[in-house]
Amino acid sequence: MRETFRQAMLYLHTWLGLVLGFVLMVVFFFGSTSVFDREIDRWTVPETRAQAQPLPSFDRVLLPLFDHVRPDPESMEHEADHVEGPLPPAETLKAAEWWVGMGHRDTLIDAWVTYDLPNKPKDPAADHAHVHGHVSLNPQTGEKVPDNLAERLRVGSGFFYPMHFGLHLEWLDLGIWIVGLAGLAMLAALVSGVIIHRRLFVEFFTFRPEKVKLRSTLDLHNVTGVLALPFLLVITFSGLLIFAGFYLPSTSKLMLPLVKAQEKVEATVSGLPKDPAGRPGSLGSVDAMMVAAKARWAERGVPGEVGSVAVTHVGDENAYVSIWRDNVDRVATNETLHFDADTGKLLYEDPPARPVQVVSGFLYGLHFQHFQHWGLRWLLFAGGLMGCVCIATGFLFFVERRKRKHAEAGVTGARIVDALAVTAVTGMVIATLCMLIGNRVLPINLPDHDVWQKGVFWLSWLAAMVHAFLRSGPVGRGGVSMAWAEQTGAVAALAIAAVLANWVTTGDHLVKTLSQRYWPVAGMDLVLLTAACIALLAARALGRRKRDSAAREPALSDLEQEPAQ
Amino acid sequence: MSDTATLLLALLASTAGMGCFALTLPAHWRQLFAERPQPASLRLLLRVGGAGLLALAFLLCAAADPISMAILVWTMLLTAGAVLVTALLTLQARSARR
Numbered sequence: 101m102r103e104t105f106r107q108a109m110l111y112l113h114t115w116l117g118l119v120l121g122f123v124l125m126v127v128f129f130f131g132s133t134s135v136f137d138r139e140i141d142r143w144t145v146p147e148t149r150a151q152a153q154p155l156p157s158f159d160r161v162l163l164p165l166f167d168h169v170r171p172d173p174e175s176m177e178h179e180a181d182h183v184e185g186p187l188p189p190a191e192t193l194k195a196a197e198w199w200v201g202m203g204h205r206d207t208l209i210d211a212w213v214t215y216d217l218p219n220k221p222k223d224p225a226a227d228h229a230h231v232h233g234h235v236s237l238n239p240q241t242g243e244k245v246p247d248n249l250a251e252r253l254r255v256g257s258g259f260f261y262p263m264h265f266g267l268h269l270e271w272l273d274l275g276i277w278i279v280g281l282a283g284l285a286m287l288a289a290l291v292s293g294v295i296i297h298r299r300l301f302v303e304f305f306t307f308r309p310e311k312v313k314l315r316s317t318l319d320l321h322n323v324t325g326v327l328a329l330p331f332l333l334v335i336t337f338s339g340l341l342i343f344a345g346f347y348l349p350s351t352s353k354l355m356l357p358l359v360k361a362q363e364k365v366e367a368t369v370s371g372l373p374k375d376p377a378g379r380p381g382s383l384g385s386v387d388a389m390m391v392a393a394k395a396r397w398a399e400r401g402v403p404g405e406v407g408s409v410a411v412t413h414v415g416d417e418n419a420y421v422s423i424w425r426d427n428v429d430r431v432a433t434n435e436t437l438h439f440d441a442d443t444g445k446l447l448y449e450d451p452p453a454r455p456v457q458v459v460s461g462f463l464y465g466l467h468f469q470h471f472q473h474w475g476l477r478w479l480l481f482a483g484g485l486m487g488c489v490c491i492a493t494g495f496l497f498f499v500e501r502r503k504r505k506h507a508e509a510g511v512t513g514a515r516i517v518d519a520l521a522v523t524a525v526t527g528m529v530i531a532t533l534c535m536l537i538g539n540r541v542l543p544i545n546l547p548d549h550d551v552w553q554k555g556v557f558w559l560s561w562l563a564a565m566v567h568a569f570l571r572s573g574p575v576g577r578g579g580v581s582m583a584w585a586e587q588t589g590a591v592a593a594l595a596i597a598a599v600l601a602n603w604v605t606t607g608d609h610l611v612k613t614l615s616q617r618y619w620p621v622a623g624m625d626l627v628l629l630t631a632a633c634i635a636l637l638a639a640r641a642l643g644r645r646k647r648d649s650a651a652r653e654p655a656l657s658d659l660e661q662e663p664a665q
Numbered sequence: 666m667s668d669t670a671t672l673l674l675a676l677l678a679s680t681a682g683m684g685c686f687a688l689t690l691p692a693h694w695r696q697l698f699a700e701r702p703q704p705a706s707l708r709l710l711l712r713v714g715g716a717g718l719l720a721l722a723f724l725l726c727a728a729a730d731p732i733s734m735a736i737l738v739w740t741m742l743l744t745a746g747a748v749l750v751t752a753l754l755t756l757q758a759r760s761a762r763r
Contacts, residue, residue, distance in 0.1 A: 305687045305751045310759070327747045330740050431733040466737055473734055475672055479741035486744075 109292040116285045117494050123282035125491050125524045130264035132484030135477050138205040140256025142620040144539045146606045147249055150207040153239045154405045158386035161242050162200050168244050169213040169233040176231050183219035183229045201408025204428050204472050209237040225356050253550035255539055280347050286336045293325055314500045321493035324486045331483035338463040370448040372438055373418035381417035382442050389439040393423040397435055420447055428472040432461030495521035507578040518581050519572040526587035527564030533594035534560035540601035585642040592635035595628045668729040675725035679746030682718030685711045687750050
């Protein structure tokens with residue numbers, strides 16, 4: 101038994117952190133990059149390097165776009181497994197819903213069409229089965245983006261972002277479950293961390309890099325954890341909340357009859373038809389509805405641009421048009437307007453948010469970060485990286501505290517954890533940078549261009565892991581793994597190489613992007629160069645530390661005097 | 666005053682406020698003022714002043730942005746201010762050793 105509450109919490113903190121910390125490292129790192137996912141998209145798909153623009157005319161530019169959309173073969177294939185009977189041919193499917201929108205950081209307009217399937221879904225909880233189709237439009241030219249460009253892997257929003265919440269483990273949605281478990285572990289680690297911290301206030305501002313490594317590592321772990329605590333708590337909690345309906349599927353399983361009844365009540369209250377009438381209807385001027393929406397928002401004291409438009413029950417008498425405000429200036433939004441598709445009459449206006457909606461909107465909004473506040477975006481990015489530092493130093497402390505004892509006892513625990521920590525920290529950064537370089541140097545006409553990029557990511561990560569294990573020998577003797585310094589050096593070299601690869605393949609170097617104030621690409625390059633500088637400083641410090649420790653290996657008795665924390 | 670300038674002032678207020686709190690801690694007081702004792706009245710002043718500066722930072726955030734954004738910006742600026750104070754204290758300790 102653990103004698104005291106604090107010791108029990110220490111036990112929990114150590115082992116939860118050890119088991120799920122590797123996942124948390126991935127979640128926090130790719131969560132941080134996802135703050136700038138659209139900027140990474142611009143960097144990795146250079147054809148889309150343009151200035152963002154407001155949504156163009158729906159009637160003239162966007163409406164013809166929907167004629168180009170066809171059901172996506174992948175979506176058909178996926179849905180075929182989930183319904184009874186064979187699917188009808190794609191060209192006979194009828195569009196049920198249109199959606200088109202672009203955020204303030206997007207340079208392409210994305211349009212999605214939902215098609216109704218006549219087949220009965222296998223899941224008894226589902227009413228209907230649908231397939232989707234997608235098309236992109238270049239607002240500069242007003243033309244449809246060629247399929248090979250529209251389908252190109254947008255690394256920021258198409259790979260790093262799904263990595264953040266699902267680890268790309270799609271089988272049984274395993275990744276989402278693991279991330280959820282890790283999120284829960286993070287909350288427990290934060291609370292238990294506060295409990296086991298002996299001098300939370302006394303050492304609130306304390307970092308002593310000159311002390312023995314055990315002490316300075318713990319200082320950094322504590323100071324990043326404590327100072328970023330409000331951010332870490334709220335971001336973890338809101339992340340779990342976003343997936344609450346997935347982890348606790350009460351609305352889609354347990355309370356399904358109640359949810360169905362609620363849908364009916366809501367349809368009555370809002371007057372928005374839940375089902376199509378089955379008789380054909382026409383679509384009036386959506387541009388006029390957008391003008392009306394902007395006037396209505398101005399009247400309500402929240403002037404703004406249209407972010408996205410949807411048409412529900414396309415071509416039916418019951419069709420209606422929903423118009424969302426582009427949410428640039430606040431955390432949550434609640435200004436959606438719904439118009440009758442034929443007459444353009446305002447059918448329903450979202451009522452002022454109730455207190456629960458205000459809180460949940462705030463928590464969702466701060467996690468999805470659709471706002472334009474660049475200062476806040478950078479602060480949240482830095483907060484995520486502080487989380488990474490906190491987790492990484494947690495591993496280092498675990499290894500540092502045990503490696504001598506393990507070396508004396510001849511067990512390999514510390515050595516394995518250290519190699520895994522190298523893999524999860526520098527290895528992950530190496531994989532990310534290799535993917536960015538691969539994105540720039542792999543020829544565009546290569547078949548399966550996106551698969552190759554993903555391959556570069558996973559294989560370089562695997563290579564970093566092999567390297568970490570091969571070079572971890574000294575840890576087994578109580579020393580420092582060579583892999584830390586070597587991989588840190590590799591990070592610096594790769595980050596510089598990525599900037600150069602961008603320059604060579606696109607001609608966009610920093611002097612040009614900075615003088616044009618094209619921040620998405622200039623910012624990416626600057627972050628990469630900053631990362632290279634930090635990695636160089638770290639590699640130098642690691643080299644110095646190695647020389648110092650070779651000169652004066654602290655005796656085990658020195659370390660015993662450190663507070664057992 | 667532009668929103669950027671207002672937010673930079675908010676960061677300054679947050680850093681100064683956190684600095685006041687740091688000085689109420691014996692280790693950091695000794696680090697800067699060696700053996701000079703800290704009067705109880707000064708400690709109280711630092712605490713009240715620190716809290717006041719953090720509150721001022723919030724008012725500045727609220728002046729620059731809608732309230733929902735301001736709450737987030739202020740929370741993150743508290744962290745940023747505390748990180749800056751920690752970094753400054755670490756650098757001061759390093760230069761004092763030389």
